Amino acid sequence: MFGLANVVASEKTDLGRARAMCRWVYFRLEHDGRQTFKSTDAFDILHAAQAGESVQCVEYGLVLATALNAVGIRARPLYLKAANVQTKASAAGHALAEAWLPDQGKWVMVDAQADIIPMLGPTPLNAMELQQALQAGRPELTVLNSTRAGARSYFRWVRQYLYYFDTVLDNRYGISKSSTGLMLVPSGAHKPTIFQRTTRIRNMRYTSSAATFYASPVANERIAQSGFGESPVH
Template sequence: MKNLIICLSYAFLLSGCTALNIFPSKNISKLSFAIESMNPEFQFYFPDQNKDSIIFKIKENYPIEEVIKGVTDEQTKILSALNWVRNQWEHNSWNDAGTNDAFIILQRAEQGEKFRCVEYGIVLKSVLATIGMKSRTLGLMTRDVEKVKMGAGHVLTEVWLNDHKKWAMVDAQFDVMPILNNVPLNAVEFQSAIVEKEDFSLINISGELSSKERNKFMGFIPHYLYYFTIAFDESTIQPDQIFKFNGNSSLTLIP
């Protein structure tokens, strides 16, 4: 009888979490979007490796050039940088670095600090810029983001592929890039591939993820792929210098 009461209490606790919306739902949805031309007034700004002091300090103090030495393939360069960033610290969901300066984050990681997905996205963007790649941090939110108390958002990176003339999603927290038919997917394409049960692969510099690594990632990422937010200006961390469009610093794609 005592065990039954314990089990019932535990079941009630779990159901209570759902009712109280403490954590986001794991459900995923088939999404559709209006097809229209981009507003021609939108402008997007990216770091300039020849002018950005943060990028310069990273190049001077970290072996990024060695990481991609001898590599000519664009995708392999990206995967090499992705893996390097992933290995600079272990993930910590609660430690907010309090800065968007990738160099400072890397220095603190050397001292043993661990950071969130946000910091992985910030650092990867700057590291990719040191090797001439244009990238942006991408904020993801669940469908029920306005209802839950924690865990309703995730941050990763999208990098522009000159070879394919498209954006590709990379997640430094998990060291992963999704591909379909040997073409890297952006976040919206990846969401569609998940829902449509397409035969996509998850890769990093070592090749395809193991079943354990794949299951871990796929147990986490799908329900975050609902709202997609990018900044108009990725080129500065100075609040008073950030370009805004009609007073807005970011743009969100909404199903």
């Protein structure tokens, strides 16, 4: 329906395909942080966008993850949360996607709202790696994009959200599936159970292990099948 295969047809690398799909979603959707969209279905979001509706960052991440999975690139929505996620009344998080790129052998952060993939020199980064690079003040930090979005302004803005990371473990489309989430929590930090004072964080498992959170898609699916609830994962 949306010709997704054509979006990535000319790309020779997994990173190129992820970049092309990021750009496609960026130009398909219009952002408005004040809007609330009820459906989490990518087709509903895209059809609403065609009708002129605007969406939040959450919808960008959902559409991008679904589109990447549709063309054979394993992907997941990624929800970034600030350290004060439980007490801040609004703007306590940001949503995007991460894609598993076989030719990189890793998860890579892809932000369709900004049309940005963070890079350290020639290497694409996941969200945790971006957090570490920003903390270290790495001068090689830049972005891969197709628009005029600036690296410095983006990094200044997004770094406030690079504290907690969580995702949904089962991202297959169109089937009954688990809604279990996995959150990466800094060692010794509080495990948040509330988002922006009022919204309960449900069906979440917690880990302080980057190796667990950034395991391959197959390993993450095993975690999803191993149980439910708010039990820690180590």
